[in-house]
Amino acid sequence: MVPIHRVFLPFVFAMLILLTASTQGQPTEEANKTLSPYFFVKSDDPSVDQLPLKSTSADVKVLGVIADVIVRQVYKNEGKMPLEAIYIFPASTRAAVYGMKMTIGKRIILARIEERKEARRQYEEAKQQGKSASLLEQQRPNVFQMNVANILPEDIIEVELKYTELLTPTGGIYEFVYPTVVGPRYSNQPAVTARPSQMWAENPYLHQGQAPTYTFHMTADLAAGLPIQNVACTSHKVNIHYDxxxxxxxxxxxxxxNGGNRDFILKYQLAGGQVQSGVLLFEGEKESFFLLMLQPPRRVSVGQIPPREYIFIVDVSGSMYGFPSDVSKKLLKDLIGNLRPTDRFNVLLFSGGSSLMSEQSLPATSENIHHAINLIERQRGGGGTELLPALKRALSLPRSEGDSRSVVIVTDGYIMVEEETFDLIRKNLGDANMFTFGIGSSVNRHLLEGMARVGMGEPFVIGKPEETREKATEFRKMIESPVLTKIRVDFGKFNVYDVEPLSTPDVFAERPVILFGKWR
Structure with missing residues (x-):
């Protein structure tokens, strides 16, 4: 019987926004990290920077694989003149901000969503009138900043920031990181060439290990929905109580x-040698929500792994010419060359059109692997990028009942039908597992991470040739052990609606499956 746990957490609404929203990517590898929020005083005079942090606290509630975080920080203007500052929060691509409040002296300012131009107009108007004003903007994908004007001398600023973050396991271990260390790692442009909106990257920062001048407090409540094997904090001394x-x-x-000089790292691992499931329920005033988890076993035997089929969809369009094409060939040679003799596979090349290696998947024999690698090696890159028809063609290929089919898309992601691609993947999760490999120094992260998100998988990006082998090994480890395929969820008398995803992907040893929706 599936264990059911009732929870009373107000962040479930934000959780649904986080999991259903299209992903927008960062231009750097820091995209997968949430970094510490901080104030940057807008002044060319270093002596004006008198807005130190006095205290910071974070209250974390982990529901299944979603962390809800409420950050409270206190600052004080210790200077002798009014200040204008920017409060900056560089979030990861798995995070979503859903609330921000500032108390400046006796004034309370709540962030609200406005069109960028209208919000800027209102902010400038309040600023000219000498009023304390704030403006919350998403300056880059997942980098939020709030402009605050007219911070008077001796003003105390209390900031409350609310966000949710999706946690993904590595080697069966979930990790939540609350960042406390601010570093100059948010811009890939030198300061002399950075646009005004990027100058905050120069903010003085607290080095790892440097003694902080503020107090730090942290609490976390973990409701896993499944039995917990262990919980550990690898960064700080904590007290753990099991409820x-x-x-x-x-x-x-x-x-x-005084432990605010290093990031707070909390890790937990779920118990069980078999596939387990659990349900978390939230009862709201108007609507109620649920989250269902299917957790893979810690160890998988060869006998538990069903037959595997891999379809490699390879971008050979003009934008892949040169470096991306060379890396793509190296990657596929590694992936295809390490298939097991019991596996079946196929290769579909696409640009303006598409061509298949075979009308049905072939056994991974030495001869077939050699043929596939030669086919890929002959490609030079040219033509358009018609991913959607290629994806439809791959999904229409005949398959053997009981096989775990995985579709691996290798591309730089520059296509024009992103939403249609997301919808196609979402509707076919029950028939194929979707994985994306981005190749190149400037890939379309929005597409790659969006495909991975709706496919309940992880995006892999190779920006340098020397990363190819490491990424290929990491990818193989994640997908080599499917343990449950062709999943069908029977809710019985449990009346559910608006369930996501629309169909259920396979359970892999390195990947849990999450379903969420509403119930009544």
């Missing part, structure tokens, strides 16, 4: 109140 097999509360030990 049953699937719940734990974690508090920072008072002796570590």
């Amino acid at each position: 049953g097999p699937s719940r734990a509360s974690i508090k920072l030990d008072p002796s570590d109140k």
Whole structure:
């Protein structure tokens, strides 16, 4: 019987936004990291920067694989003149901000969503009138910043920031990181060439290990939905209390109140040698929500792995010419060359049109692997990028009942039908697992991460040739052990609606499956 846990967490609404929204990518590898929020004083005079952080606290509630974080920080204008500053929060691509409030003296300012031009107009108007004003903008994908004007001397600023973040396991271990260290790692442009909106990258920062001038407090409540094997904090001294097999509360030990000079790292692992499932319920005033998890076993035997089929969809369009094409060939040679003799596979090349290696998948014999590698090696790159027809063609190929089919898309992602591609993947999750490989120094992360998100998978990006082998090994490890395929969920008398995803992907040893929706 599936264990059911009732939870009363207000962030479930934001959770649904986080999991259903299209992903927008960062231009750097820091995209997968949430970085510490901080104030940057807008002034060319270093002596004006008198807005130090006095205290910071974070209350974290982990529901299944979603972390809800409420950050509270206190600053004070210790200078002798009014200040204008920017509050900056560089979030990861798995995070979504859903609330921000500032209290400046006796004034309370709530962030609200406006069209960028209208929000800027209102901010400038309030600023000219001498009023305390703030403006929350998404300056880049997942980098949020709030402009704050007319911070008077001796003003105390209390900031409350709310966000959710999706946690993904590595080697069966979930990790939540609350960043405390601010570093100059947000811009890939030198300061002399950066646009005004990027100058905040020069903000002075606290080095790792440097003694902080503020107090730090952290609490975390974990409701896993499944039995917890262990919980550990690898960065700070904490007190852990278990509230049953699937719940734990974690508090920072008072002796570590000055521990704001290093990121807070919490890790947890779920127990079980078999596929397990659990349900978390949230009852709201108007609508109620649920989250269902299917957790793979910690170890998988060869006998548990169903037959595997891989379809490699390879971009050979003009934009892949040169470096992307060379890396793509190296990657595919590694992936195809390491298939097991019991596997079946196929290769579909696409540009303006598409061509198949075979009308049905072939056994991974030495001869077929050699033929596939030669086919790919002969490609030079040219023509358009028609991914959608190629994806439809791959999904229409005949398949053997009981096989775990995985579609691996290798591309730089420059296509014009992103939403249609997302919809196609979403509707076919029950028939194929979708994985994306981005090749090149400037890939379309929006598409690649969006395809991975709706496919319940992880995007892999190779920007340098020397990363190819490492990424290929990481990818093989993740997909080599499907343990449950052709999943059908029977809710019985549990009345559910608006369920996402529309169909259920396979459970892999390195990847849990998450379903969420509403119930009544």
